Amino acid sequence: MTAAPAATILVVDDEPDLRTLYELTLLREGYQVETAGCLQDALQHLERRRFDAIITDMRLPDGMGLELLRQLREDMRTERCLVMTAYGSAENAVEALKAGAFDYLTKPVDLKQFRTVVASAVQADPAASRVPRMPAYRQPAPGDRGHAALQRMAGESESMRMVKQRIVKVARGMAPVLVRGESGTGKELVAQAVHANSQRAEGPLVAINCGAIPENLLEAEFFGVRKGSYTGASQDRPGYFQAARGGTLFLDEIGDLPLAMQAKLLRAIQERSVRPLGATQEEPVDVRIVSATHRDLAADVLAGRFRQDLFYRLNVIEIVVPPLRERREDLPALCEVLLARIAADAAMPVPRLSAAAQAQLARHPLSGNVRELENLLHRAVALNDSDELQLDHDALEAQAETVPMNAPEPAAAAAPMAEPQATPPPPEHLPRDLQAYMDQQEREILVRALHENGFNRTATAARLGISLRQIRYRIARLDIPTPQESDAHDDTG
Numbered sequence: 001m002t003a004a005p006a007a008t009i010l011v012v013d014d015e016p017d018l019r020t021l022y023e024l025t026l027l028r029e030g031y032q033v034e035t036a037g038c039l040q041d042a043l044q045h046l047e048r049r050r051f052d053a054i055i056t057d058m059r060l061p062d063g064m065g066l067e068l069l070r071q072l073r074e075d076m077r078t079e080r081c082l083v084m085t086a087y088g089s090a091e092n093a094v095e096a097l098k099a100g101a102f103d104y105l106t107k108p109v110d111l112k113q114f115r116t117v118v119a120s121a122v123q124a125d126p127a128a129s130r131v132p133r134m135p136a137y138r139q140p141a142p143g144d145r146g147h148a149a150l151q152r153m154a155g156e157s158e159s160m161r162m163v164k165q166r167i168v169k170v171a172r173g174m175a176p177v178l179v180r181g182e183s184g185t186g187k188e189l190v191a192q193a194v195h196a197n198s199q200r201a202e203g204p205l206v207a208i209n210c211g212a213i214p215e216n217l218l219e220a221e222f223f224g225v226r227k228g229s230y231t232g233a234s235q236d237r238p239g240y241f242q243a244a245r246g247g248t249l250f251l252d253e254i255g256d257l258p259l260a261m262q263a264k265l266l267r268a269i270q271e272r273s274v275r276p277l278g279a280t281q282e283e284p285v286d287v288r289i290v291s292a293t294h295r296d297l298a299a300d301v302l303a304g305r306f307r308q309d310l311f312y313r314l315n316v317i318e319i320v321v322p323p324l325r326e327r328r329e330d331l332p333a334l335c336e337v338l339l340a341r342i343a344a345d346a347a348m349p350v351p352r353l354s355a356a357a358q359a360q361l362a363r364h365p366l367s368g369n370v371r372e373l374e375n376l377l378h379r380a381v382a383l384n385d386s387d388e389l390q391l392d393h394d395a396l397e398a399q400a401e402t403v404p405m406n407a408p409e410p411a412a413a414a415a416p417m418a419e420p421q422a423t424p425p426p427p428e429h430l431p432r433d434l435q436a437y438m439d440q441q442e443r444e445i446l447v448r449a450l451h452e453n454g455f456n457r458t459a460t461a462a463r464l465g466i467s468l469r470q471i472r473y474r475i476a477r478l479d480i481p482t483p484q485e486s487d488a489h490d491d492t493g
């Protein structure tokens with residue numbers, strides 16, 4: 001057991017049998033337990049002393065369990081609160097998490113899950129016990145993992161500072177986080193910082209690009225496989241959920257998940273258990289879900305492309321990463337960090353950006369956000385032959401001409417440019433082989449777009465208004481060579 005033996009827990013439930021069941025279960029785990037049968041009783045316990053965790057039923061005879069949460073927050077207390085909600089009442093669970101609950105449990109409570117969730121809530125936190133009246137979150141100290149992860153996110157603009165504050169604030173609970181923002185804004189860095197600032201930082205962070213996994217493999221990849229479940233499954237193989245146990249599962253490009261898989265993911269999140277392919281039994285999983293998307297998921301829900309119930313579950317806490325054009329004051333800091341990174345990778349001294357290059361960047365639309373900036377700097381370093389870095393004029397021109405590649409929804413993105421861009425001029429002579437002609441056209445467009453986006457397929461797909469799956473298919477069909485490392489990059493981020 002990971003919990004400190006002397007951790008104290010307050011159990012609030014009006015049903016005596018359940019109260020006793022929870023009490024005995026917790027005592028057996030080595031905790032000190034106090035119980036209360038109603039809200040007033042619970043508030044009196046809280047006046048007398050501090051606890052490590054509170055477990056409360058949602059409905060109490062004299063009010064709602066959420067009232068306790070409100071009181072704890074008002075008094076800036078550190079107790080972590082677990083709320084028990086009736087089975088199937090997703091709204092209550094989401095409401096509790098939004099109100100600041102550490103986590104929730106669904107009734108009837110599975111005792112194994114109960115023990116796991118409680119252990120995670122009372123994990124030793126010496127800072128919290130020494131300083132009883134502090135905000136519910138702790139600022140990361142220089143040198144610790146959470147601090148380092150925030151440092152990796154360059155930029156001190158007002159909007160970035162707010163993003164960082166929000167990360168610290170929400171990191172410590174279990175509530176699912178949805179990171180929204182245009183492509184290349186740094187959503188993956190945000191997810192890493194949430195993990196690093198959470199109490200799960202010692203556990204794994206498993207990052208998956210949902211759009212990059214072939215549809216027929218999704219279930220096995222997510223939930224694992226039992227030996228013999230299909231020809232070739234010669235041994236048990238864990239899925240992402242098992243791999244992320246005790247840590248964070250980062251589901252990037254969540255909007256690309258097909259509807260059938262959305263239903264399975266929802267079930268796994270609600271039940272907190274998964275059934276590997278070929279298994280007869282479910283196995284409990286303990287993961288925190290952070291997801292990200294550049295799409296307008298609410299619009300996808302309206303269009304029937306994304307399940308509303310899953311959206312509701314994933315979007316308990318939202319972090320919006322602003323596009324670079326709205327925080328241009330971050331440009332110098334970003335250039336510094338990115339150039340240092342590029343130089344370190346190439347084992348060379350950090351180059352200096354010329355004043356002319358800085359001015360060019362300040363005027364450039366940078367619709368591809370930090371990723372575009374990174375690509376421009378990469379190219380500049382590669383072509384550089386002087387002390388001061390100049391920007392590649394052609395690359396700047398080419399990228400400035402492109403329409404923003406980040407409109408939230410590819411289909412919508414295609415609409416405004418339909419007239420001038422969607423219809424190429426007709427060929428002078430009719431082609432003899434229509435298919436070969438079309439393939440050639442498509443190939444040229446893809447190669448150009450891939451070049452312009454530094455071979456990042458996520459960005460290229462967004463630029464062309466197609467999904468990542470479609471672009472992967474087209475690249476393979478047309479046999480377009482791409483650098484190995486770009487494959488790895490856009491698979492994970």
Ligand SMILES: Nc1ncnc2c1ncn2[C@@H]1O[C@H](COP(=O)(O)OP(=O)(O)OP(=O)(O)O)[C@@H](O)[C@H]1O
Binds near residue numbers: 155185188334374493
């Ligand atoms: N604030 C930042 N400081 C330093 N580097 C950054 C910052 N934001 C983004 N980057 C870098 O820019 C690149 C793109 O970032 P990232 O992959 O996190 O974007 P994203 O929003 O997840 O993109 P996509 O939607 O295409 O997956 C990465 O190399 C990342 O390290």
